[in-house]
Amino acid sequence: MSVNAAIAERFSQIADMLELTGADAFRINAMRRAARAVEGLAQDLASLAADRKSLLAIQGVGARVADKIQEFVQHGSMAEHLALLEQVPPGLLRLLQIPGLGPKTVRMLWTERGITDLDGLKRIIADGSILSLPRMGAKTVENLKAAIAFQESNSSRLHLGVAMPVAHGVVDAMCAVRGVTRCTYAGSLRRGAETIGDIDVLIETGETETAREAFCTLPGVERVLVRGENKCSVRMRLAQEGNRWGADEADGRSVQVDLRLVEPGAWGAALMYFTGSKEHNVRMRERALKRGMTLSEHGLFPLDQDESPPHSRGVRPVAGATEEEVFGALGLPWIPPEVREDRGEMSLTRTPSLIESGQVRAELHAHTTASDGLLSLDQLIGHAKSRGFHTIAVTDHSRSSFQANGLSPERLRQQIRDVRQAQGRFAGIRVLAGSEVDILADGALDYDDELLAELDIVVASPHAALGQDSAQATARLVRAIGHPATRILGHPTGRLVSRRKGLEPDMGAVFQAARAQGVALEINAHWLRLDLRDTHVRGAVEAGCLIAIDCDVHDPADFNNLEFGVLTARRGWLPPEQCVNTWEAPRLHAWLRDRRVEVTP
């Protein structure tokens, strides 16, 4: 585990444990913010910690948190963390993960009955003794049992690419329901987060009961969790969908879908509220208060003496119909959903220019049947052309990836000739002869320089030895970037979202090398990779690196993953001009020929 991840984990555990001991809520919140700040940091704290000033410059890191970071970097532990571990049984942290079970209740179970882990909880449920505890009625215990069972059969969050089709299905179905005038999804899905906890859907309708009924009986609904006036929640089965990676992804799993009925005139406020993030929303409400207003999902209202919610008293909102209106009334430009993470977006004075899918004109990482792709050379070119791309790069695996049928030098030479011939059969699209070349464990590339020099494009990617330590990983990637043939660093860390950690290099060093060499860093758009991840993109953009967004095409459907790569890019504040895939053909091709051009992002 990287130092950053280790520190973030400790802050988060400190927060949980403080919560269980009933500590000051603001201190707990500060720990959570610190965990988030550290998690999203591109620089390596091991090297940053020496400079206290730069630690304090991080939003959410004050004197005490900086102390703890320095303490961990020097000693490998934090005294407060260790002290709390002595005090709080570790099994309790697991109980907090159970949906519906919060800190107050876990604490109550612990102090009243000495429950310290999941087994203990199951025991008092089984023998019924839990029912004698305060606030523990039959219904609550039933729900608790279901929550435990659910959690044990489902790993918690869904991949972006798995959740998205479900959301589109629900939205399409609800749009067709009588009386519905508007329907869309919000939440972390709209922000393009790499994993999704649940799916939020908003509707505006003149026939609320029809909509509630339609929603609760949608195909795939297993269980209705909540059926209130303004909110319904269901658990929905995931449809099976064959996929290169995801065959088992949907197996027997389900996802919670929340439907919110939005009153007329509050659409913008509701959309903002349910899009989040939570942290962004908190900032927005604080900002409203500073300006003498109060913000909720019902709108932006003038502040008055009355404690009760203003919308319930018929107070006229200052804004609420559209997001633009609400942001505007708070002195902000419209902020794209993907950057609503409380990572500096509140200081924007204009809507930032972020890349859009339609601006992508080239696919620079694609496989054919020559290695492990499903498309023939001509099929691949045909699909790329129909997508409107001006360039398609053929980049099959190199020889070390034998599991992927990597090409021997002879086969690669033959493929280069095949590509040249294929080019003759297609007009209006440039076909590049390339390779996705393995970066070996020591940072060397997988073909000799002579052969590499014959290629139009080299995507250098790590595939094996992904467990090596941070220093080795950094040296490996920096060396690969320094090879004169490398144009793109493919899926730089090799991580798989919530499956495999991948390399944990000092990303700051990687960015510097890439910037100096004019090498583009890839955002691999497959929803299981999303590598670079959002926070890395942000760091790379700020460091002035070029970025490539690639679908790593293996089958035709993979072209559709572009959407996820672009969402990730936008979460990293990527402007279109810094992404090589948006460049017109002459500029892109010149960049590919001219290995050491000066980069002006």
Added chain:
DNA sequence: CCGCTCCGGCGGCTAAGGCAGAAGCCTTA
């Protein structure tokens, strides 16, 4: 515990739903 603003002290988001227990707590988003 942080940030703001002033160097010590203060304030720090909002609403709905469910349940248990008869007004309010807890959780979630």
